[in-house]
Amino acid sequence: MSSFWHWWIIVLTLANIAAMVWLIKFAEKRKPGEPAAHETTGHVYDDDLTEYNKPMPRWWLWLFYGTIIFSLAYLVLFPGLGNYQGVLGWSSAAYDLDVDDVEARSMYGREVERIEERLAPIFRRYAEKDFEALAFDDDAMATGRRLFGNECAICHGADGGGTRGFPNISDGVFSWGGEPDQIIHTITNGRRGVMPPHLSRLEGEEEKIDGLISYVFQLAGREVPNEDLIPVGAEQFVQLGCAACHGEEGTGNPMLGAPDLTAGDYTYGASAAAIRETILHGRQGQMPAFEERLGPERVRVLAAYVYRLNREGGIE
Template identity: 45%
Template sequence: MSTAWSWYVIVLIAINIGGCVWLLWWTARRRPGDPAPTETSHVWDGDITEYNKPLPRWWINLFYITIVFSIGYLAWYPGLGSFAGYGGWSSQLEHEREKEKQDARLEETFSVYAGQPLPALAADPDAMRLGRSIFANTCATCHGSTAQGATGYPDLTDDVWHWGGEPEQVLATVLDGREGVMPPWEKVLTGMGGDQAMTAIVAYTRSLSQPPGGDYFAARGKPLYEGLCVACHGADGTGNEALGAPDLTDDYWLYGGSSEALFASIGEGRHGIMPAHRELLGETRARLVAAYVWSLSNPAPAAAAAGTAQ
């Protein structure tokens, strides 16, 4: 808050409090010539008279006490513009204290799961209930309540993992996040192969998962692919988990498998970000939600681990 606005608020408060004091004083005092409380001359139906009796002194004093209290309240709490108040209270400090209390309670609840491997957590029904709840509160916004994702957001219930689907890889993804960058290649490709270069490389990319046999554009796209794409996706198109480069030989397309979607992915590039949740959730809660996510695509190992645990 600027100094000008701060003084505006302070002056406005002072005027209001002063106005209340003056109004009480002015209306409570009787003046010479005022009619008696029973002589207002307002009479109805011959015997109903309106009186003008003043408030009892104790009642008026309560109003004054309320005003004094309000002044003390504004001095103790930050109610006068940018003045912080003598009590040092702030909503931020109040929030931090409450957060510390609730975090301590959560730590106590989650402490029994600290450091446990994901398969062991996936075999624990109580851990999975907690993991599902954390997922619903934190992850469902992007991946959906069923974890099946959407265009641009991975399906967590299948066996396709661009960054690896082993338990520790899934945990690393949740804790520290991932950032996948597909650079735009349209200008580079046009310079290498002319106006039909984009058509050719899209045809070849599609042929890796749907070999058409004898496709003219796919044949033209192969050398373009080998010149630009093998560094990330590999010579055979199976991708690279270390880079998050997807496997192009399956039928899963994160951003859509239509020709329009492939033209956009290759020509304009993609930039996918999975935020890090280490600071937001802490390691134990991240471990619980990672175990839940891992169990969605590995139901059999999770069930086997549960049977072994029993």
């Protein structure tokens, strides 16, 4: 902060507090407790209503002075006056792990460190647990739910049900695999699904496009918009390389994150229009990596939480 703004803030803040003190002194007029004469303010309402000029109640004045003393004490202890750091040296600045000197870390950083120290044994206990057992440990799953709410719900929904563009991760269908190691890998490193666009090879070929859409519908066992075109679609499915990624039977490939098209569980929409858009323009879903942000122990708890969401009964 430049020294102009430094002083600007100090002067404004202190002038405001001084103005409060002046205001209260000005309004006080008479010392509380002094016998009030039946003096009126001189205002008359509705012809005959007058107002006594009584002093403000003592408790109210004390409250007011209290807030002023509090604000001054606060400004001495904490940052608030321009560049002045406050006697406690509190700072919300990010926690810098590379700084060896604990004193040099921010106060906020030290608070985080204290919490981490308290949680460390709990997470160590979770880390030693077998994955299956972890998924059925109520305490661990309560922690998992909190982590999921903070880190994952924004994209996958509070219940893991997903929304357009963000997969449902509670229905037992996984593009990248639902085994513990696969889920841990997904959360640790993130995933990038690449469904290539096919516009250049299908432009103007309405029959082939409708055929592919019909074939995709049929794969999921849905009612097909155009039965006659299924053979055309089946041929295109192989020719265009759909089968290479989604599999001959359309059951998907977890190595590529190519979804199982027989599951009928669409991330990008089930309508013919949505599938047309997917085929012609492609899709690129990006699941972010959480390794750095959360560390392996929290990731494992979250993986167990996701695993459990997909187990019979889920988590109540």
